[in-house]
Amino acid sequence: MRYTVILNGCASNFISQAEEINGFLSDHGTASIKGNTIIFYCEDEKKEALIANAPTACLQLVKVSRYQPENVLEILKQHALTQDTDLYLFPSDFAGSELCVRFAYRMVGSSLVGVNGMEIGEEKLICRKAVYSNHMQGEFVLRQKPYCISIAKGCAENKPAPDMLRRVISEVDMTQVSEDSFVKSYEFAAEVSPSGLEHVGVLMVAGRGVKKQEKAERLEEIAGALGAALGVSRPVAMNGWVPMNRLIGVSGVMAKPELCITAGVSGAAALFAGIEKSKYIIAINTDERASIVKSSDVAIIDDYEKVLEELLKIVKASE
Numbered sequence: 001m002r003y004t005v006i007l008n009g010c011a012s013n014f015i016s017q018a019e020e021i022n023g024f025l026s027d028h029g030t031a032s033i034k035g036n037t038i039i040f041y042c043e044d045e046k047k048e049a050l051i052a053n054a055p056t057a058c059l060q061l062v063k064v065s066r067y068q069p070e071n072v073l074e075i076l077k078q079h080a081l082t083q084d085t086d087l088y089l090f091p092s093d094f095a096g097s098e099l100c101v102r103f104a105y106r107m108v109g110s111s112l113v114g115v116n117g118m119e120i121g122e123e124k125l126i127c128r129k130a131v132y133s134n135h136m137q138g139e140f141v142l143r144q145k146p147y148c149i150s151i152a153k154g155c156a157e158n159k160p161a162p163d164m165l166r167r168v169i170s171e172v173d174m175t176q177v178s179e180d181s182f183v184k185s186y187e188f189a190a191e192v193s194p195s196g197l198e199h200v201g202v203l204m205v206a207g208r209g210v211k212k213q214e215k216a217e218r219l220e221e222i223a224g225a226l227g228a229a230l231g232v233s234r235p236v237a238m239n240g241w242v243p244m245n246r247l248i249g250v251s252g253v254m255a256k257p258e259l260c261i262t263a264g265v266s267g268a269a270a271l272f273a274g275i276e277k278s279k280y281i282i283a284i285n286t287d288e289r290a291s292i293v294k295s296s297d298v299a300i301i302d303d304y305e306k307v308l309e310e311l312l313k314i315v316k317a318s319e
């Protein structure tokens with residue numbers, strides 16, 4: 001088994017990427033197997049630090065004019081065609097996971113992101129990763145080489161590179177190679193901040209039964225007028241009707257409000273886990289056989305819009 005570590009030397013988090021990979025490698029007994037590192041970088045002044053932090057003695061420095069995944073993938077593909085590497089290891093950040101999956105697809109290999117443990121087997125790589133919002137540890141077997149994995153953030157103690165008596169360094173300058181990419185420009189969007197829904201007293205959860213974005217927006221107004229915060233089920237978040245940080249359930253927020261009102265939610269286990277700690281659950285659903293009906297304290301079998309608009313009128317009249 002041979003492995004190659006891919007690092008982004010253009011990124012400001014280079015040292016932590018490298019130290020995390022170092023920690024992961026030393027936890028997984030890779031000292032006895034052959035490894036090398038490819039570092040993409042833009043600025044010559046940083047070269048010394050990049051070399052000092054590389055996890056393997058054998059290392060390739062690839063100078064690029066800017067970090068562009070399309071071009072990096074092409075360079076990696078050329079590398080893969082000339083080198084006999086079974087396993088590619090990528091860092092835990094978003095860029096590492098993106099490269100990992102795209103590279104495996106191009107090489108017709110197998111990929112897994114967020115890996116926190118691995119065992120090298122005969123013609124397979126056994127990997128572990130946290131699943132269901134870190135509630136369970138899953139075991140995955142990769143069989144198709146090259147195996148491409150990105151490690152999980154914080155899965156290993158950050159460690160500096162081991163002392164190397166001798167480094168074998170090769171350098172390639174790709175700055176003059178024209179960028180043949182379909183990506184013409186890009187910008188970084190600010191990370192969505194947490195919604196704080198895990199701490200609210202009254203939560204309303206909108207499900208696929210709301211049917212469209214305008215209805216979800218109206219539901220948010222109603223929730224606000226009733227003193228509730230709005231969370232959503234996965235189909236609503238995946239449709240982009242509200243930001244992803246409002247997702248309730250095992251893949252999102254685990255809430256524990258005093259009162260939870262669900263509207264157009266069927267009550268699938270993955271969603272229900274996120275509201276089961278509510279003190280009181282009221283479900284509004286047109287289908288009396290929906291599982292939420294059995295799991296709620298009170299179920300109203302009707303159209304959610306009719307029920308909530310009427311409730312709003314009553315609340316407003318009593319103000």
Ligand SMILES: Cc1cc2nc3c(=O)[nH]c(=O)nc-3n(C[C@H](O)[C@H](O)[C@H](O)COP(=O)(O)OP(=O)(O)OC[C@H]3O[C@@H](n4cnc5c(N)ncnc54)[C@H](O)[C@@H]3O)c2cc1C
Pocket residue numbers: 206207208209210232233234235236247248249250251252263264265266267268269270271284285286287290302303304305
């Ligand atoms: C690994 C994994 C993780 C997942 N994690 C999550 C998660 O964290 N959160 C999550 O939500 N899902 C998650 N899911 C998806 C989950 O299994 C369900 O598919 C999802 O919760 C269903 O959402 P829903 O109840 O809105 O939609 P549906 O199941 O389609 O239910 C819609 C409901 O609306 C009712 N309805 C329709 N019209 C009306 C109306 N006018 N008035 C009232 N009721 C109406 C229908 O009777 C139906 O019961 C996950 C799935 C997997 C495989």
